[in-house]
Amino acid sequence: MSQATFSLLLLLSILCLAAGTAESAGVRNRSSSIEYIKSSCSTTRYPTLCVQTLSPYANKIQPNNALQLAQAALSVSLSKSRSASSYVSKMSRLKSLKAREYQAMKDCVDNMSDSVDRLSRSIKEMGQTSQTTSQSDFSWHMSNVQTWVSAALTDDNTCVDGFSGHSMDGNVKTAITNRVTTVAQVTSNALALINRYASSH
Template sequence: MSQLTALSFLLLLCIFCFAGTAKSTTVGKSSTSLGYIKTSCSATRYPTLCVKSLSIYANKIQQNPQQLAEAALTVSLNKARSAAAYVSKMTRVKGLKGRQRQAVKDCVDNMGDTVDRLSRSMKEMGQTGRSSDFSWHMSNIQTWVSAALTDENTCSDGFAGHGMDGNVKTAIRARILNVAQVTSNALALINRFASKHRA
């Protein structure tokens, strides 16, 4: 083996070794992050959904409670936007009458408020690390996310009663329930972040 060939072989060997180390480090970090997410989610009302919805953010979250709370808010906002668009489309469904049509219209308003409050919460979360007034920012976020959860439940409650049965009710309530569950989880993780920071 010539000196040049030997040098090339050693260089390739070093590259493979470095790549393997980098990969194992990434896997290690991801595994640690998932463990952190699972532990944190155990404090929520819907832990399985919590882990499932936040796992894709594991590399960003690491073991950072603020990143965890932000990721949970992101999930909630994305779901709320999707549900709001869906409910808005349902207002154009033919055959809606009386209470059912009114319930859909009310739900459009509720989901609009939800999206607005969660959007404001996301912006406010970005201020928590840049301001000395952490408690004030967190109080705003907790209030808005709690209000968003109330809006979601109000929308769902609007379809209560046998006179409201039907495909529209089933479809809307299923989507709103999912939004309410991820919002509930987000609020729990936000409260956890707030209490740890203040401790």
Template sequence: MKKNTMAKLNILLLLLLSFLYMLDISQSATDSNPEATYFIKAECRATRYRALCVQCLSNYTSTIQQSKQKLAHTALLVSLTRAQSSSTFVSRLGRMKGMKPKEYLAVKDCIQNMGDSVDQLSRSMKELGLMGQVASGDFDWHVSNVQTWVSAALTNENTCQDGFTGSAMDGNVKVAIRRRVLNCAQVTSIALALVNRFAETARHKVGSDSLG
């Protein structure tokens, strides 16, 4: 009985920590660079989660300035950070005792999914960072890799959430994980949209340069 009580208390503690984490990441930055802030807001209109996009990226105005590549790279950085944090959170939850067998299996699968997501986002960041000049002849190959890996990361994050569907999964474990991973997936969706937007603009520039 004591073990089950402790397990429930530990899960409730993780749920509280998850809530505080979500509260912390909702804080917005001071608008210290109006032009970059306007640029970010304009670009975020192309994403599915506009308010979250601005909220996540407004802390990085000095880095992003008005560069679509830096915007995409920063969005990937934010996504990777969220994925790493979510992966650690799920891994800790997986070590707790007292979960239902189906919950344990779902958590175990989610740990694998989130680990894969972290790896894919890490590779995406490196690839985008190594692209160098937009006019490179290998541009399409590089950006295709980034798009493929970010898409795969988003799929893994959604698969993690899907593992907790059904009435057998109702409870604190489901709430804690889905809340955390849902936010992570939304940020990855934003990163993918901004990568796609950068790629579209850059391809147009490459085409114009080749014609000129």
């Protein structure tokens, strides 16, 4: 075996070893992040849903980083809120809606639009918390986030409440309430993780 061939094989061996080490470190980090997500989610009202929706963000959440976890939870909430808002808007244009269904749907469109707006503002405000230099500034930004996310949760619940009563029973009520209830649940989880971050600062 020539010296050049030996050197090349040695280099390849070193590269493979380094790649394997990096990969195993990545697996360990992801595993630690998943454990952190699970332990944090256990304090929320809907822990199973919390783990299910936040696990895909494990690579972006460092263990014990409450800010990254809260930001991921907000992103999940905003994404589901936008999807539900679009769905409700389409459903509101159905010609077969009864008068009460139409009114409830119309109100729900407004509620979900407000929810999306408040969650969007919350995400921007959340980013400001990591750049503050004083406790008073941090508390002010966090207060805004908590207020807006709480209001978004109220919007979700108000939409669902609009379809209460047996007279509203049917496919429309089931479709809307199922989707918006999920939004309310992930938003509730997000608020719990936001409060956890606020108290840890």
